Amino acid sequence: xxxxxxxxxxxxxxVLITAGGTREYIDPVRYISNKSSGKMGYALAKVAQKxxxxxxxxxxxxxxxxxxxxxxxxxxTVAELSKAVHSYFATTDVFIMAAAVSDYRPIHFVDHKIKxxxxxxxxxxxxxxxxxxxxxxKQVRTNQIVVGFAAETNDLLxxxxxxxxxxxxxxxxxxxxxxxxxxxxxxxxxxxxxxxxTENIKVSKANKRIIARKILxxxxxxxx
Ligand code: CTP
Ligand code: CA
Numbered sequence: 001x002x003x004x005x006x007x008x009x010x011x012x013x014x015v016l017i018t019a020g021g022t023r024e025y026i027d028p029v030r031y032i033s034n035k036s037s038g039k040m041g042y043a044l045a046k047v048a049q050k051x052x053x054x055x056x057x058x059x060x061x062x063x064x065x066x067x068x069x070x071x072x073x074x075x076x077t078v079a080e081l082s083k084a085v086h087s088y089f090a091t092t093d094v095f096i097m098a099a100a101v102s103d104y105r106p107i108h109f110v111d112h113k114i115k116x117x118x119x120x121x122x123x124x125x126x127x128x129x130x131x132x133x134x135x136x137x138k139q140v141r142t143n144q145i146v147v148g149f150a151a152e153t154n155d156l157l158x159x160x161x162x163x164x165x166x167x168x169x170x171x172x173x174x175x176x177x178x179x180x181x182x183x184x185x186x187x188x189x190x191x192x193x194x195x196x197x198t199e200n201i202k203v204s205k206a207n208k209r210i211i212a213r214k215i216l217x218x219x220x221x222x223x224x
Contacts, residue, residue, distance in 0.1 A: 002050040002209070007216055009223045011052030016092040017045050018085060020060035022078045024105035026125060027114045035184040036100035038062030040149075040175075043212035044096055045070050051216070056092070058084045060099050078102055078130040085133055089140060094219055096147040097134045097169075100184075105130050138168035145222050147171040147215070153178040157192065157200070164194045170222065171195050173215055181205075193218050 019041020023031040038059060045057045046067035056071045060081055066072050073088070075081045078101055089095060104127035117123055134148045148169040150160040153176070160174035174192045177183040182190045182205055189211045193201040195218070203214045 002047055002213075004051065004213060004217075007047070007051040007213070007220055009220045010048055010216065013048075013053045013093045013223070014091060015045075015048045015053040015055045015094045015096070016058070016085070016088050017041050017048070017055065017096045018058045018060070018081060018099035019045070020062040021100040022060050022081055022102045023076050024078065024102045024130075025109055026106050027110040027112065029113055032102055032105065032127075033061065034100045034102065036060075037185045038064055039185070039187070039208050040189060040212070041096070041098035042067060043208040044098060044215065047209065047212045047216055048094075053094075056088055058088070058099070078105060078133070082131055082133045082136070085137075086140070089137060089144065090142070092144055094145045094147070095137070096215075096219075098149055100151065101133060102130055104128065132167075134167050134169065141168065145170050145219055147173065147219065150174045151177045151183070157194075160192065160194050164196065171215075171218060191215070 020038035021034040021036030023033045025031045042064050045055050049055045049067055049069050058073045060075050073084050075084050107126045107128045146169045148167050150163045150172050152159045156174050156176050160172050164172040172194045175183050182188050187207055188205050189208050190205040191203050
């Protein structure tokens, strides 16, 4: 049931997907990261591949099995993710940015394991903003279909609409990450798909494979 006539247009299409969560190192053994499991991105990769797409999956710190026939590119940090996205973007038809990217990273990497400080003092780590990978594609975009995600705990649709307007994406998949049984790490998801000049499409709670199929159906409708 992964193969679906509504996804027939994916046959022969090149699809680039990012999945997982980035890690920003503080010292050789510690990092800042997030709760992304990679399940949504991997489900998208699997369903696209089953429907005849040529799929490249840029994977950040995911421990899931790699879907058969999918080309895997492994990265850890925002810098590595950005480099990989920019090296594959020009030769893709569809780009889906499902990875959860660290918004900040330590300004300085300490090259040895940081020792505990003297008693009762607090450690401060200064962070700098990371580049916005999705936004940076505006400059190099030709005719790719570009899909971003919006992870929100509150004001889901307002925040997602702002991202649709600012990120240069054709589609934003809004994702409520405030509930434990959907979103980050879970098997299920519930989403709203936003596009310019189109009614929002709400997809109620379902397995991430079903959600992936729905997202890909919306993308397929945009193929000319
Ligand atoms: N994204 C990105 N590069 C970043 C941060 C986010 O490419 N440095 C992408 C994400 O992969 C996602 C989209 O931008 O597709 C929205 O990410 P999200 O974290 O929801 O929004 P932000 O723009 O980072 O804003 P905020 O976290 O403040 O809501
Ligand atoms: Ca963010």
